[in-house]
Amino acid sequence: MKENIWRKDFPILDQEIYGKPLVYLDNAATSQMPVQVMERLAEHYKTEHANIHRGIHYLSEKSTEAVEQARKTIKGFVKASEAEEIIFTQGTTDSIHLVAAGIAEELLREAAGAMEDNAGLAGAVSRAGIVTTQMEHHSNYVPWQQVCRQTGAQFFVCPAPDGELDLDALEEILKNNRIRLVACAHVSNLTGTVNPLDQIIPLAHRYGAEVLVDGAQGILHQPVNVQELDCEYYCFSGHKMTGPTGIGVLYGKRACLEKLPPVRFGGGMVDIVTEQKTTWGPVPHRFEAGTPNIAGIIGLGAAVEYLLEHDIEAMHAWEDDLMAYALEKIGALPYVRILGHPKKRAGAIAFAVDGAHPYDIASMIDKAGVAVRSGNHCAQPMLQALGESAAVRVSPAFYNTKEEVDTLCEVLEKVITMLRRFQS
Ligand code: PLP
Numbered sequence: 001m002k003e004n005i006w007r008k009d010f011p012i013l014d015q016e017i018y019g020k021p022l023v024y025l026d027n028a029a030t031s032q033m034p035v036q037v038m039e040r041l042a043e044h045y046k047t048e049h050a051n052i053h054r055g056i057h058y059l060s061e062k063s064t065e066a067v068e069q070a071r072k073t074i075k076g077f078v079k080a081s082e083a084e085e086i087i088f089t090q091g092t093t094d095s096i097h098l099v100a101a102g103i104a105e106e107l108l109r110e111a112a113g114a115m116e117d118n119a120g121l122a123g124a125v126s127r128a129g130i131v132t133t134q135m136e137h138h139s140n141y142v143p144w145q146q147v148c149r150q151t152g153a154q155f156f157v158c159p160a161p162d163g164e165l166d167l168d169a170l171e172e173i174l175k176n177n178r179i180r181l182v183a184c185a186h187v188s189n190l191t192g193t194v195n196p197l198d199q200i201i202p203l204a205h206r207y208g209a210e211v212l213v214d215g216a217q218g219i220l221h222q223p224v225n226v227q228e229l230d231c232e233y234y235c236f237s238g239h240k241m242t243g244p245t246g247i248g249v250l251y252g253k254r255a256c257l258e259k260l261p262p263v264r265f266g267g268g269m270v271d272i273v274t275e276q277k278t279t280w281g282p283v284p285h286r287f288e289a290g291t292p293n294i295a296g297i298i299g300l301g302a303a304v305e306y307l308l309e310h311d312i313e314a315m316h317a318w319e320d321d322l323m324a325y326a327l328e329k330i331g332a333l334p335y336v337r338i339l340g341h342p343k344k345r346a347g348a349i350a351f352a353v354d355g356a357h358p359y360d361i362a363s364m365i366d367k368a369g370v371a372v373r374s375g376n377h378c379a380q381p382m383l384q385a386l387g388e389s390a391a392v393r394v395s396p397a398f399y400n401t402k403e404e405v406d407t408l409c410e411v412l413e414k415v416i417t418m419l420r421r422f423q424s
Contacts, residue, residue, distance in 0.1 A: 004318070006310060007399045009034035020369030023404045028189050028217060028348045028395030029373055030239045033303070037243060040302035044295055051291055053268055063294055070301025071284075077304045078234065079225040080251055087257070087284040088292050091248035092216040093139040095235035096183070098250055098287060099212055100143040101263035103130075103181060107151040129154035129177040131209070133165055134385050135188045135195075138378040140214040144183050153180070160385060163191035163340020167199060174207035181210045181232075186218025190379040190393065191340030191386075192323070192348035194222060201230050210256065216240050220397065221319060221346040223312075232256045238296060243303030247296030250287070257283045264289040315398035319346065322396050326405045330394065333413055335420065339386050350377070350391040356419035358390040361412070364419070368411040 007013060010032045015022050024032065044066065050059035052067050068083070075083040089095040107128055130144045134157055141157075148155035154177060158170045165184075173179065182204040187194050197213060204211045210232040218224060219236040226234050233256065238247040252260065262269060262280055266289035271279040280286040307315070327349055331338045339350040353361060362374035373393045376383055383389060394408065 004399060004401050006034075006315065007401070009036065009306075009310075010399050011035055013399060017369050018367050021407075023370040023400075023407050025394045025396055025400065025404065025408060026371045026373050027220075027397035027400075028240070028393060030245065031220060031242050031397050032399070033242055033244065033299075034306050036306050037299050037302045041244065041295055041299045044298045049295070052294055053285075063298075066298045066301070067292070067294060070297045070304075073301045073304050073308075074249060077224075077308060078219075078249075078251055079227055081227060082254060084282070084284050085226075085251055085254055085257065087250040087252065087287045088297050089235075089248045089250050090246055090293065091237040091239070092214060092235045093248075095233075095248050095250035096140055096143050096212065096214065098263065099181075099233050099235075099252070099260065100147050102260040104147040104151050105261045105263060106259075107147070107153050107180070111151065129156055129173075129179045130181050130183065131156040131158055131170065131173055131179055132183045133158040133160055133170075133185070135160040135163065135165065135191065135193060135379070135382045136183070136185055137189050137214065137216065138380070139216070140183050140185060140212075141381060144181075157381065158182075158184075160188075160193070160382065163188065163193045163342045163382070163386070165193075165195055165200070167196070167203065170200070171203060171207075174204060174209060179204070179207060179209040181212055183212045183214065185214045185216075186224075186234075187215075187221060187346050187348075188340075188342075188379070188382065189217045189348060190350045190377050190382050190391065191342055192217075192345040192350075192395075193340060193342035194218075194344040194346050197229050197231070205230070217347050220307075221316065223316065226251050238300040238303065241300075241303060242306060243300040244296045247293045247300050249300075254283060257287070260287075262286045262289070266290045318398050319396065322400060322402060322405065323347075323349070325402050326394060326396060326408075329405055329409045330412070333409060333416065335416055336412075339383075339388065339391055347397075348393055348395040350393045352388050352391050353416055353419075355423050356416055358392045360419055361392050361415055364415045365408070365411045368415075370408050370411050372408070 048062040050063045052064040071083045132144045156173045159166045212233040213231045215236040220241040234251040239245040269286045269289040335354045358374035
């Protein structure tokens with residue numbers, strides 16, 4: 001088998017747990033960090049740690065420069081047209097919340113305006129709707145459900161039978177309602193479905209809706225070109241793309257960011273503050289109130305540099321090969337049912353086992369050194385649609401190998417046999 005040229009950069013993988021070599025296949029939860037990112041973080045703390053944008057001393061300027069350089073690097077990575085379209089957040093959940101809360105305010109203002117015009121609140125809001133999908137992570141589902149609850153807007157869920165979005169159903173929703181926004185994952189964190197954004201985004205636009213893409217699972221496993229995609233928003237987390245935790249990005253088209261009301265107020269985001277009124281600073285700073293996660297931003301910039309310098313296309317090709325191999329091998333194990341049969345899959349394979357609980361499987365294979373995830377994967381609507389309440393998820397990344405998939409399958413087979421024996 002071919003040698004994995006990136007693996008040596010990930011020291012955490014080179015260890016034994018419970019006396020067995022670690023096989024880390026839980027990358028959809030959190031990916032690992034290359035040593036280059038750790039070194040950049042250490043350098044930042046050792047030589048430039050200071051608050052940004054406010055000071056005029058050497059360290060503050062150095063830190064500010066590093067943060068703004070990271071913004072430019074990330075802009076290049078997702079192919080945004082301007083660095084100002086990159087907003088730093090705490091992660092995907094936080095990015096989605098920023099847009100959801102802004103849209104909630106806009107919908108409430110619209111409703112209040114309609115009341116003043118005597119059109120009536122019910123009339124105003126009944127025309128507004130938000131669509132999400134059955135395959136979303138709770139982070140891209142619950143915020144929209146709550147926005148609709150708070151504003152009276154209608155909440156629509158596009159079905160995803162067998163892990164594939166029903167685009168005819170989506171079009172019906174778009175055609176028959178005034179949809180403000182479609183919120184949709186790039187890649188499902190459960191079934192690994194790669195959604196056809198090249199169809200979904202133009203479809204939504206045809207009916208006047210904006211599109212927010214949850215890119216938490218897309219950003220590492222798929223090429224991302226936000227200008228080509230033409231989405232209004234694309235959200236992702238540092239820790240799912242070899243960067244640190246606690247840092248994420250909201251990409252937004254400048255025109256959308258200019259009209260989105262900021263919902264977090266404080267230092268760094270204002271222009272003029274008086275007793276009567278506050279005016280906002282420019283995009284992106286108006287969305288970055290308070291001291292940001294400076295080290296996180298710099299670490300994320302270093303992670304993106306790592307991906308760019310180490311040939312992300314080759315990483316994707318490696319992952320595609322590994323996913324096909326894993327899907328075939330896991331699917332061939334006795335009593336295993338792979339969940340969902342999407343046309344295109346990346347990053348994650350979920351399965352159930354007849355006669356064995358996912359929690360027991362994951363706990364037992366952990367003791368053999370293999371890290372996978374079990375549970376509802378924050379995707380209860382998708383699991384329910386698939387007729388399950390829990391699943392095991394295997395999620396490889398570019399530094400995993402076929403040998404590790406072999407180890408996983410050997411261990412899985414033993415554990416499944418044992419658990420079924422106990423249950424019979
Ligand atoms: N969306 C998807 C598809 C995810 O997989 C996750 C995390 O697992 C999230 C959103 C939330 O990401 P975070 O916890 O980094 O905010």
